[in-house]
Amino acid sequence: xxxxxxQRVSLYLDKQTVxxxxxxxxxxxxxxxxEFFETAAKNxxxxxxxxxxxxILSDKLAKAIENVSEDNAKAISKGLFRYAVQxxxxxxxxxxxxxxxxxxxxxxxxxxxxxxxxxxxxxxxxDIAKGWYNEE
Numbered sequence: 001x002x003x004x005x006x007q008r009v010s011l012y013l014d015k016q017t018v019x020x021x022x023x024x025x026x027x028x029x030x031x032x033x034x035e036f037f038e039t040a041a042k043n044x045x046x047x048x049x050x051x052x053x054x055x056i057l058s059d060k061l062a063k064a065i066e067n068v069s070e071d072n073a074k075a076i077s078k079g080l081f082r083y084a085v086q087x088x089x090x091x092x093x094x095x096x097x098x099x100x101x102x103x104x105x106x107x108x109x110x111x112x113x114x115x116x117x118x119x120x121x122x123x124x125x126x127d128i129a130k131g132w133y134n135e136e
Contacts, residue, residue, distance in 0.1 A: 011037070 013021075021036060030036040100108070115128075
């Protein structure tokens with residue numbers, strides 16, 4: 001920014017505030033008090049604008065977050081649908097090749113619930129075939 005774009009202003013601050021600002025300037029790499037106060041003013045104005053309920057930027061940001069959330073929900077839903085189709089097919093194959101009593105099905109359901117809880121859903125078919133998940 002050229003000096004013709006700037007305007008001189010006077011600030012009166014208590015001495016402790018000036019000392020604190022000078023320490024902050026050195027710690028955070030500001031080149032001058034002027035740069036610090038200009039940045040501070042811009043940040044305060046931006047914070048105020050974001051807190052404003054009728055702010056366009058806030059509305060756009062909220063809408064963008066909503067759209068991303070909706071897209072993620074759709075992707076998850078599609079993945080769960082594909083998973084459910086595969087699971088349905090597997091259940092039909094098992095049902096056609098085996099006959100289980102109600103008690104056997106209930107016991108398998110209890111074991112499955114316990115295994116999923118214990119392993120947080122990371123169960124491999126190979127491990128089930130080896131009987132690793134049925135061991136408590």
